[in-house]
Amino acid sequence: MQFVESNSSDGVQLSMNLQRGVFIGFLPGETVTAFILRVLSLCEESMKREVQTLILNNGCVDEPDARTLVSGDTLVLSGAMPGLVGAMLRSNSPIKAMRQTLSASVYRTDPLVPESMIRLKLFNTVLTDHKDDLLKVGFYLEGDEV
């Protein structure tokens, strides 16, 4: 596992690492919302505008204030996605009824994620707009991703 806090890899590799997921610490009792605001340096209004798709452990998140992070979670942060399914996957989408199966998280902890950390994945415009924020905070890569 390697700690990364500056962009030492090429753009394509860094982009793929952040899509595949990096390990990053969370604070005790930290909610999904609080984590996003802290790590991406956003205010709540900006978060609603920029991070419209939230997926936690393969399930869509409609109430990020209500969910507290635990070790081994996998959290995906993304901008608004195109397509009917992209619209369904948005937090509190008006057509979320069409993704009932996805509205619940899969109960599992990722055994590869260290204690007090989650696996964080960035997609779409959140990836391009906030990779530098993540580099400032620093994160860990899995052994084979270096």
Added chain:
Amino acid sequence: MDKILRIKMGSKPEFSVEKLGDYAGLGGRALTSKVIFSEVPPLCHAIGPENKLVIAPGMMSGSSAAISGRLSVGCKSPLTGGIKESNAGGQAAQVLARLGYAAIILEGDSPEGKLYTLVINKEGVKIVDAGKLVGLGNYATVEKLIAQYGEKVAYMSIGSAGERKLAASSIAVTDMELRPTRHCGRGGVGAVMAAKGFKAIVLDDAGCSVRKPVEPEAFKAANKEFIAGIKKHAVSGQGLPAFGTNVLANVINEAGGFPVNNFSKGQYPNVHKISGETQAELETSRGGKATHGCHRGCVIQCSGTYVDKEGNYVTKQPEYETVWAHGPNCGIDDLDAIALMDRMDDDFGLDTIEMGATIAVAMEAGLCEFGDVQGAIKLLQEVGDGTSLGRILGSGAAVAAKAFGIERAPVVKGQAMPAYDPRAIQGIGVTYATTPQGADHTAGYAIATNILKVGGFVDPLKPQGQIELSRNLQIATAAIDATGMCLFIAFPILDQPETFQAYIDLINGFFGLKMTADDVVALGKNILTWERDFNKGAGFTKEHDRLPMYFKREKLSPHDALFTVTDEELDEVFNW
């Protein structure tokens, strides 16, 4: 757009130019489906002389309305046996509309199996022998046409798959760079064009002008507001231009709805290698383009240019469905290989979704292993070469599954499902099952909240919500397909009431109408009614509005999901 060009093929090709008559006020999918419903015997053979091929620009095409360049092609489908509307971008819709034609209707059959080129310009119509083009792929066909007819022209053509009348064959439409990269892909429309005796269509609007609105000032103001709304929205103004539709790969995978290895799994571990984000980085780093429009007047620019390691053009930026079909659905994580297969599909004239799904079926049957890049390319080349195996594969996933004794054929009404597993995303499964078009992700695409107040009327905790949503989305999509507008306008329309109003004002300003949301709903319902009535006549029953049984039996990881919408609920979709 006040006339229809009707081409009657037979022992002596003839044509006539007609007034619109009962078809007045219709365009795009509304016009193609009305003509097929009214004029084609539903029980005819799809490549027989009784079938017709209708080519119709959208109602707004040829005007200066933003993103209005979609072209609809309709017929009885050789793939599904039901009605088909297949649409594409490219330049043809704009040029055909400026020539004044609301539709071209191709009738009859090719005399002695010969192929012709249809040439349409301001002076009139010519039908000329296409002998020198026969057997050529779309790229070589267009190259020869450019040498003869020039570069200020739009071309439509079929490749070798269409000439062989394969059920997965497409009709290519040239883009702004005169490349045959935009395809009416679904349903085997290329085979019908060949059966009518046409290899290519040349559309030359020299001397024609942009279609003028009835209320110029209102139209201009609405267009400005509409464009501003599109550009400021996160999807149409940022995500799509930056990454294209393939930006969906990561998130659909994360949600567990990404079909892998012929719909046997819902997630793919190497999705980051083929995602839209990676694709855009790769294209840009090689000197390609990650942002590009498929036709003039597009302000979203969701396409791009895929180049090889040396910076040489390979194909247009493969879309999400193409990357998925030739990629993870076949266990493949190589973007260069996927781009090559996209190029081959475009050149042979094949639907990328159908071909990716078919190769995955062939892989399950043991013709090669999942993940075997060279094996997949070889299978596709068989289709291009017209071998016996290639003709089976070029007939689509359902036929291939029968030929190789495979149950897992992910099809509805004979057409392969796109890149969303209906077990994980049940609402889209309802649309796959019930649309008259066969499994089609775009059939219920338009986000209709503002039109139909879907969100407000649906209880998200009741499964019936999925039925109502699918119904309303299909109605709204059918109406948008009639306008010639790209479906991606759906996102700013969903979120920004002022953009939805600008959209309505744009149409009203162009035609001098006072159309309301109720009129949009009525048009959408009419289109779906014509399509379903045609299918009933062709022998379709409610039992055809079903997913294959294994979607109710085989659990999809990671949610262990099954398709649980009941048959009774599916039968309610069109109960309005």
